[in-house]
Amino acid sequence: MADLKVGVLALQGDFEAHARTLRGLGAEPREVRKPEDMEGLDALVIPGGESTTIGKAIDSAGLESALRAHHQAGRPILGTCAGMIICDAEHLGFIDATAKRNAFGRQLQSFETELEVEGVGDEPLRAVFIRAPWVERWGSEVEVLASCDGHPVAIREASVLACAFHPELTDDPRFHAIFMAMTTAARERAGEGAAR
Numbered sequence: 699m700a701d702l703k704v705g706v707l708a709l710q711g712d713f714e715a716h717a718r719t720l721r722g723l724g725a726e727p728r729e730v731r732k733p734e735d736m737e738g739l740d741a742l743v744i745p746g747g748e749s750t751t752i753g754k755a756i757d758s759a760g761l762e763s764a765l766r767a768h769h770q771a772g773r774p775i776l777g778t779c780a781g782m783i784i785c786d787a788e789h790l791g792f793i794d795a796t797a798k799r800n801a802f803g804r805q806l807q808s809f810e811t812e813l814e815v816e817g818v819g820d821e822p823l824r825a826v827f828i829r830a831p832w833v834e835r836w837g838s839e840v841e842v843l844a845s846c847d848g849h850p851v852a853i854r855e856a857s858v859l860a861c862a863f864h865p866e867l868t869d870d871p872r873f874h875a876i877f878m879a880m881t882t883a884a885r886e887r888a889g890e891g892a893a894r
C-alpha cells in the first residue's frame with residue numbers, strides 16, 4: 699500500500715535510524731514533536747532512549763492525549779526499548795505487560811545476539827540490546843514473539859508491537875516489516891469502516 703505515514707516520536711533517542719528503516723520499507727516517516735504532528739498518521743514509533751526523559755518530554759510537549767487518541771483509533775504503535783517501557787502498564791498502558799528497566803544488569807549492559815522471532819521467517823534476527831528492559835509480567839492477550847534468556851523481549855497485543863532491542867540499528871528490516879504489515883492491515887480495516 700502506497701504512502702503509509704509513520705510518525706516517529708522525535709523528543710529524544712534514536713529516532714533518525716527508525717526513519718531510515720521505515721523509508722527503506724516504502725513508508726513515509728514523519729518526526730513527531732507536538733500534537734499537530736500526529737495528524738493523519740497511520741502508525742507511530744516510540745523509539746529507544748531514556749524512558750524517564752521521554753515520559754517527561756511527552757508531558758511537556760502536551761502529547762499524551764494525541765498518543766491516546768492514536769492508540770484508541772487502533773492505529774499501530776511500535777515501542778522499542780525505552781519506547782516499550784513507555785507503552786507498558788505502568789506508563790501509558792498501551793500494552794498489558796510490565797517492562798523491567800535495565801533488566802539484563804550491569805555485566806550485560808549492551809550486547810548483540812541472534813534471536814528467533816515469530817513472524818520474521820526461519821533466519822534468526824540479529825538483535826542489539828542497550829541497557830535493555832525485559833518483560834516481567836504480561837497478560838493473557840499478549841503474544842510473546844521472542845525471548846532472551848527465558849524472558850520475553852518482543853511482544854504484541856492488538857495494534858501494539860514492542861521490543862526490548864533496537865531493530866533500527868541493524869540493516870535487517872524484518873522486525874519493522876511486521877509493524878508495516880500491521881499498519882497496512884489497520885489502514886485497510888479503517889478504509890472498510892469508512893466505506894460502510
Ligand code: GLN
Pocket residue numbers: 745746747748749750778779780781783799800828829830831
Ligand atoms: N535503559 C533505558 C531506560 O530504562 C532504555 C535504554 C534504551 O532505550 N536503549 O529507559
